[in-house]
Amino acid sequence: MTFTRRFILAGATALATALPAAAQELPGNVRLVIGSTSTGGDTYQNSSIVADALAEKLGINIKVDAVGATEAFKALDRDSRGTTLMIFHDQSYLGNLYGVRGYQDIFENYTVGPTVAINPGNAYLVPKGSEYQSMDDILTAAENGERVRVAIQPGGVSEIGFSAMKNAARVRSEGSEENIVAVNTGSQSDKNQTLFDDLADVINGSIQANEQFTQLPEDDQKSMRFVWITARPATLEQAPEEGMGDTTRDQLLQYASPETSVTLDGEEDFTFDKEFFFLYNPEMDEAIVEQIDTALEEIYAEGEIQERQKASFFIPNFLPSDEAQEHLREKRSTYDEVISQISGDNS
């Protein structure tokens, strides 16, 4: 027993000395939780790129843990020392806007930190043989009383473009939004499958996951065609010129605003960029917020991280905390407007 106790004591003393002397710095071992449970997905990839760079810059350890949104928020709630940080994307406030369980108002309950990157891939597709050639065709069809079924994963990033479609239909002709209906599914595989099974006319997808399907010949049951890419043109323009797969950036731009217009209010186009940003415990020391801002600013100034992000088809997008907060608040209020405009019907 004494042996055990001595061992513990020795270990404890050794580690106690390694504790940070001042509390206003990030501790030596940081856990970065993310809002996704997938370690192969875009949130994880993005977070690990940022975590690597940040860890190297600050000389600390950062572990990325894919615990999922619910557990990530819980972990963040429990810890205000800066030992737990979170990275997530627009889902964090969209979930709240759509009233999904477990999503609180991030601007109220957490501190929104810097943005780090954009995934410009959010897209809508139709079967290659579809009669709908463009978003305009789809909205016209809705106007003419044709039911258009759109496969989405409800309650967030996948639904916002669908809500925008309904809103555009409403702007164009009051009541026609009723004809754009959601087919609620889950993963990308499920969404694709609804197209193959003819359960949906349009699906939500992404440039990355669906581009190769658009290269298949029309007689292939799996072939698809882009009709809309929701990214801002300014974002998409920063993508590599060769685009993705066999689709060049210029071709991709054809499907985005302003070439493909899904109107927000009759004047402006609706756009959506999936942005990744930090979330902190609201009690966390202001000095740590600044420390991370400064470190990231330096990292982005060096320019190496951008190369890694671009190699994985992300658009570098660093905004320090205060700018990020303002930007995301504005973004949220736009989408809040869209959602409340079309609410009342079944979305």
Added chain:
Amino acid sequence: MELLDIISPLFLALIVGGTFVGIVFGAIPGMTATMAVAVCLPITYSLGLENGLALLLGLYVGGISGGMVPAILLGIPGTPSSITTTFDGLPMTKKGEGEKALRIGICSSLVGGLVSLLILWLCAPLLADFAIQFSYVEKFLIILFALTVMAALSNDMLIGIFSGFLGIFIALIGTYDISDGGNGEIRLIPPGLDYWLESGFALLPVLIGLFGLAAILEEAERGVPQSQSAADVKIGSQSTFSFSVFRGQTVNLLRSGGIGTFAGILPGVGGSAASILSYSNAKTFSKHPERYGTGEPEGIIASEAGNNGLTGGALVPLLSLGIPGDSTTALLIGAFTLQGIQVGPLFIGNNPVTWDAMIVAMLIANLAMFTMMYFAIRHIARIVTVPKHILFPIILMMCVIGAYTINYGIMFDVWTLLIFGVFGWLAVKLRLEIAPFIIGFILGPSAEVYFVKSLESFNDLTIFFTKSWIAIVLWVLIIGSVAGSVALSRSRQSTTADA
């Protein structure tokens, strides 16, 4: 680049090393192939695509195969896919045939792996086209067919089926997950427990709780009789392994490997369903189904050929649709995107060399797995001779690590381990049956999604019979399996009545 340039000493070393680490991960209760791939994924960034894949595929094949070791020797499935291996593996170990059981498992794994690799190599794109013919309806029927094994595994039909449905019921606790197509609402949570139970009980902690902790609690209750350990279990001395075990098993081997491959091809079905499907099939077609669950080599053959068949199968949708067939292959997508390579229907055509390299890596990984395990088995099997007062605490500790790390650090998963450890102990006292329970628990969530989505899409119950010819075939299998179980249970009853 040519294929021969890729097959470098490093490439080979990575496969063999990956396979070894994978086996170790698989062999530790609570550590899975998925986790092995997850922890090594970041390393692959600097290795380049082909070398990175070599490592990951080695880990994958090794991890799935290593799961049989604790399943057979300790009755604790090392990974969810080796669950059916415990049914006949542990009884064989108790009869002193642990080493023999392991050798049977290893050989079956190799055959299963090779069968699926061959299928993958020859007809991946074709199979992907077939797989997309499976809508919600057909997927539900596949799950239903896998669920029929509940009946086959029951000692007492009524109680067994009750246990199975209880497993489904408990699996439904928590959120109807949006990412599976649900509406994100919670259900079945006792008041006040929302905070803990909203994500439900995770599979792996439940599994190791029921099979690991519960068994240890049972031993503790009996006072951990020491005599039973070292002296009693003579590994391998009582019945030696010879390849004659496989006489008459060719069909079983090929069928199980094929079923495993096929289960892997269907996104959302694969994973744990692979070995359950092949086990239930083998039992349905067996000449002596009554011996299943009592230490029947056929059962191990079916289970292990099935779960290694999964490895090749799960790569089909990944490489020809860009969609992972199970949780491990989902991580492989990460390896591709890290290198900026797109996976989708054009992958094989656009990257023929990478594709060939993957096939070669899988082949070598299977052979390496076989060689390593076959020759190390005598030493591995000695684990049962470790005194229990040393072995049990270590198993308990490893279970904690497994439970905590499976979802990247959630303490509730560790408590789940304890809850289901106690539940497992109680269940035996209550004469509930664990095997059907766990099958229900594993398959419950997919059964729900596919059932509800089928009705949501088609609004008619008859769709389950009229959707396609595939549905009809599946019904024939389901009815066959149920009828087999009923007949078996009848004959068992009449023999007990005669006696």
Added chain:
Amino acid sequence: MNGLTEVTIAFETSHLVFPSLIAGVLAILGLAILIRERRSIAASGGYWRETFAKMDKLRFLGTLALTVLYFSLMVPVGNVWPNTGLGFLICSIPYVFLSGLIFLHDRGLRAVAPVAITALVAPTLVWWLFTDLFFLTLP
């Protein structure tokens, strides 16, 4: 088609469809078991008394109590040195040692020594492997 087989599921309440169905089946099966087994259920008081009497209470309850303690302490202890996995290491050593001790029948020095060594070596090795090498999060 036949109106009898038609089913409409509202997405908002779709989370209750399958649980209700399963609950229904469970209730029917449970009832059948109750009826068939009514005698043995009625006599179960004695069965439990016997189980409890036969139980090795020190080992069974001791294991349970230790495990509860082990799980409860891991996180608070780990919180002192966040994200290092030390909570796991510090709690595992006494846990492995004490549970080994409980399982042991003859607690002479010769028997305790291997338990003590295991208790030191196994958690430390595992802790090093998982936090340092595999970079996983432990409490």
